[in-house]
Amino acid sequence: MAQHEASDARDDELQGLTGRRVDLILDAVEARDTDALSELLEPLHPADIADLLEQIGPVERRGLLTLWSGEIDGEILSEISDSIREEVIDYLPRHVLTEAVRELDTDDVVDILEDLEEPQQEIILGALEMVDRVAVEQAMAYPEYSAGRLMQREAVVAPMHWTVGEAIDFLRANDRLPDQFYHVILVDPRMKPQGYVTLGRLLSSRREVKLTEIEEESFRTIRASQEEADVAYIFNQYHLISCPVVDDSDRLVGVITIDDAMNVLDEEHEEDILRLAGVGDESSISDGVFDTVKQRFPWLFVNLLTANMAALVIGQFEATISVIVALAALMPIVASMGGNAGTQALTVAVRALATRDLTTSNAMRVVKREAVVGLLNGLGFAIIMGGIGWLGYGSAMLGVVLGLALIVNLLVAALGGILVPLGLNRMGLDPALSSGTFVTTLTDVIGFFAFLGLATVILL
Amino acid sequence: MAQHEASDARDDELQGLTGRRVDLILDAVEARDTDALSELLEPLHPADIADLLEQIGPVERRGLLTLWSGEIDGEILSEISDSIREEVIDYLPRHVLTEAVRELDTDDVVDILEDLEEPQQEIILGALEMVDRVAVEQAMAYPEYSAGRLMQREAVVAPMHWTVGEAIDFLRANDRLPDQFYHVILVDPRMKPQGYVTLGRLLSSRREVKLTEIEEESFRTIRASQEEADVAYIFNQYHLISCPVVDDSDRLVGVITIDDAMNVLDEEHEEDILRLAGVGDESSISDGVFDTVKQRFPWLFVNLLTANMAALVIGQFEATISVIVALAALMPIVASMGGNAGTQALTVAVRALATRDLTTSNAMRVVKREAVVGLLNGLGFAIIMGGIGWLGYGSAMLGVVLGLALIVNLLVAALGGILVPLGLNRMGLDPALSSGTFVTTLTDVIGFFAFLGLATVILL
Numbered sequence A, B: 001m002a003q004h005e006a007s008d009a010r011d012d013e014l015q016g017l018t019g020r021r022v023d024l025i026l027d028a029v030e031a032r033d034t035d036a037l038s039e040l041l042e043p044l045h046p047a048d049i050a051d052l053l054e055q056i057g058p059v060e061r062r063g064l065l066t067l068w069s070g071e072i073d074g075e076i077l078s079e080i081s082d083s084i085r086e087e088v089i090d091y092l093p094r095h096v097l098t099e100a101v102r103e104l105d106t107d108d109v110v111d112i113l114e115d116l117e118e119p120q121q122e123i124i125l126g127a128l129e130m131v132d133r134v135a136v137e138q139a140m141a142y143p144e145y146s147a148g149r150l151m152q153r154e155a156v157v158a159p160m161h162w163t164v165g166e167a168i169d170f171l172r173a174n175d176r177l178p179d180q181f182y183h184v185i186l187v188d189p190r191m192k193p194q195g196y197v198t199l200g201r202l203l204s205s206r207r208e209v210k211l212t213e214i215e216e217e218s219f220r221t222i223r224a225s226q227e228e229a230d231v232a233y234i235f236n237q238y239h240l241i242s243c244p245v246v247d248d249s250d251r252l253v254g255v256i257t258i259d260d261a262m263n264v265l266d267e268e269h270e271e272d273i274l275r276l277a278g279v280g281d282e283s284s285i286s287d288g289v290f291d292t293v294k295q296r297f298p299w300l301f302v303n304l305l306t307a308n309m310a311a312l313v314i315g316q317f318e319a320t321i322s323v324i325v326a327l328a329a330l331m332p333i334v335a336s337m338g339g340n341a342g343t344q345a346l347t348v349a350v351r352a353l354a355t356r357d358l359t360t361s362n363a364m365r366v367v368k369r370e371a372v373v374g375l376l377n378g379l380g381f382a383i384i385m386g387g388i389g390w391l392g393y394g395s396a397m398l399g400v401v402l403g404l405a406l407i408v409n410l411l412v413a414a415l416g417g418i419l420v421p422l423g424l425n426r427m428g429l430d431p432a433l434s435s436g437t438f439v440t441t442l443t444d445v446i447g448f449f450a451f452l453g454l455a456t457v458i459l460l
Helices: A009-014 A021-031 A036-039 A046-055 A060-073 A074-079 A080-092 A094-102 A104-114 A118-129 A130-140 A164-173 A200-206 A226-239 A258-276 A287-313 A318-323 A328-356 A365-393 A397-425 A433-460 B009-013 B019-029 B034-041 B046-055 B058-071 B076-077 B082-091 B094-102 B104-113 B118-127 B132-139 B166-172 B199-204 B228-238 B258-275 B289-315 B316-325 B325-356 B363-393 B394-427 B433-460
Strands: A158-159 A183-187 A193-198 A244-245 A253-259 B156-161 B183-187 B194-198 B242-246 B251-255
Touching: A009 A397, A021 A036, A021 A046, A021 A060, A021 A118, A021 A193, A046 A060, A046 A080, A046 A258, A060 A080, A074 A080, A074 A094, A074 A104, A094 A118, A104 A118, A104 A130, A118 B046, A130 B258, A158 A164, A164 A200, A164 B156, A164 B199, A183 A200, A183 A253, A183 B094, A193 A200, A200 B166, A200 B199, A226 A244, A226 A258, A226 B046, A226 B258, A253 B076, A258 A328, A258 A433, A258 B258, A258 B325, A287 A318, A287 A433, A287 B363, A318 A328, A318 A433, A318 B325, A328 A397, A328 A433, A328 B258, A328 B289, A328 B316, A328 B325, A328 B433, A365 A397, A365 B289, A397 A433, A397 B363, A433 B058, A433 B325, B009 B289, B019 B034, B019 B046, B019 B058, B034 B156, B034 B251, B046 B058, B046 B076, B046 B082, B058 B082, B076 B082, B104 B118, B104 B132, B104 B156, B118 B132, B132 B251, B156 B166, B166 B199, B183 B199, B183 B251, B194 B199, B194 B242, B228 B258, B251 B258, B258 B325, B258 B433, B289 B316, B289 B433, B316 B325, B325 B363, B325 B394, B325 B433, B394 B433
Parallel strands: A158 A183, B156 B183
Antiparallel strands: A183 A193, A244 A253, B183 B194, B242 B251
16 A cells, blocks of 8 residues: 655654654753753654653663653643653652543553553552542552543443533533543433443534434443443444443443544554564563563474474485485475465464454355465475476476475365464454464475385385 | 453353354344344343444344344444445445434544545445534545544534523533533633533532633644544543544644544554554454455565565575474574564554653663563573583583574574664654564564574584
């Protein structure tokens, strides 16, 4: 789709955080010039300041925070990535932290609290006003990654029997409205949501119109216990802007807005792509060396084990290889083709499971299709590679062995690529998490075994 | 993060499109029972009906459309995936298509048109009322994947000098308001946007308050020529709900809302993840066998070429392998570890480039970090694998060769994993598109060369 052009000019327009500005900021930090620093940081959006803090090195970060920590506000705090938030909070004078936290909506406070250690959690909870503290503690009582954690508790509601005029008068008189809201939720006397009215309809209708006459046709609620990944799916699938959250007795407990759902969608994607690559799903470009090694070593270690398994398979055929050394050069081709074909099938399957496009209704058909695709690709590459094997190495039978091994391995790759994620998903596991290792181990082992085994039978 | 549990029960709650319902629908199609079919489809959200059409096979789809095509509305049409939309449109009676298209906002019509062939485009344009047709044709004049294509042209604007009361009276009197809108955009007499007011603020303010007194603090516009990927980034970064779009002379030409931006974000994700796996970025689980082979064959072919390159490298060392056959079993370990480490570094880099977390400001530091991580991981696995090589194969020097080759290859993998995507990005190419092939070719070639070369020098 879109071409990625990373010219500085575009970065300028996009970020407000230009390379040039970063340089000037770092100069000001080094010169300990607080005035220049404030002047450079002041026009930036909190999200850009958070990015800046993530992009600069730890020494510069310490310098900047020492000079400027008084200006850190709630929004910056909630934009900062988890990996450096604790560090930043440690630098904040207590009164700055208190003020920053107090100006946030409760869902943002929850988001910050989740990733902090106990003592820092206590400091932040202590900084809140009593009513907010109770709200935050109630939200923290919901399971991690649930809708209950994601929602804001401030909801704008109206009794079902109200008119447009009554609703508008109520809104005008209410001085504790949420920062952002897009609907008025209609509730029954037991606080069960029954529908909602968009602010646009409310504004464009006459005062005497009943709210129930202008409510949206399609209306749904989300349960507080639902997983946030499902919340993101529901928002994306049904184009919701905000959605009431209910408890197990269907009573309204909060509201989730689309910006939070979009954030979750983004995080879920990050998780999928990083897990598929065998990187810890919390990795970030701002992590230090030690954290990065810690994230990557375990998966490389698993790969070491499976690679040794493949080596053992090859070891069984040392006698064959010592007779026909060319096999050693050709065998990685079979394994590599299988690994790539498996990764292709796997990635499409993982993505389709994430978007709920792959379900029990079409799983069988997709498996069949993958098998046919695997066979066809196998045949195609068998012909090409068989020809290369024949012409390049002067042995028609070597070409046949190569071709047959490719057909076997591409079929195995196709089936593994779809069945492994389907199986993991059926078992309630994340299909992105370990499919890659399973599938490439499969294609390595089968690839080497098929090629060397066929060579032993046919060529010796 | 969230565990993925794909029990049917959850699918039920999520989709409204349960496995059971799909089965009943397919039964009704087979029995040609139009009444039962309508009863089963009627409660479904258009997005779910679109999913249904994608999930069932081509024969069932034909059957369903023949019986039920009269009920296809605009929303279903705009939810359907590109891969089957043409097929569906072919089944629609002309008057159904006309009606379906007329009820859509112009941005949705543009979205449908983009992927159709000329004759079908003509039919749809012909079905529109003149004013909409002009709007759609103007939008189609913007480049593909630009903000101009994404925006809806229906914007709600007010002169800057108006009061809350004037704005509300205007909204009440206006009977062509967009389906969804969240802000009133304040414009100067030349239609240049100067700020905006949320509907929430408008509703909760007194009639005599001036709009400029309640406008949002932070305000930004998007240029119609900007890429849609940038639009998604801006919405996500600055938590926008809607954003005015301007032409090159800063005049208002339309509005983009967050649900469209969320959609783009989702598509960009899909593109990244599929490209990293070497699958055509338009692939979908509902594609047929032929399309799927067509998407996957080219990348497998590229892989075949690079695998042959690796085979040529190995071929240079046949003399060495014929002396020490164990090398043939061990060499894939070195290549595989390099490939995996390279993919890890690469994926983190591609993701960080997509989220603009990797910039010119921190590129040097990240490259250094990757190099150190690669060396540390290399040292760790050198010790482990060196030990295995020594103990398992009874040769300390073989262990040394393995260890040294791993260090070299993991360092190369780390550097390749970060420098290749950075380089592609600098050249204006999508770093996700071909990085994987570059990096694994590099680690294969270097891995085999380092291992077999060191073995030749040290062991022979």
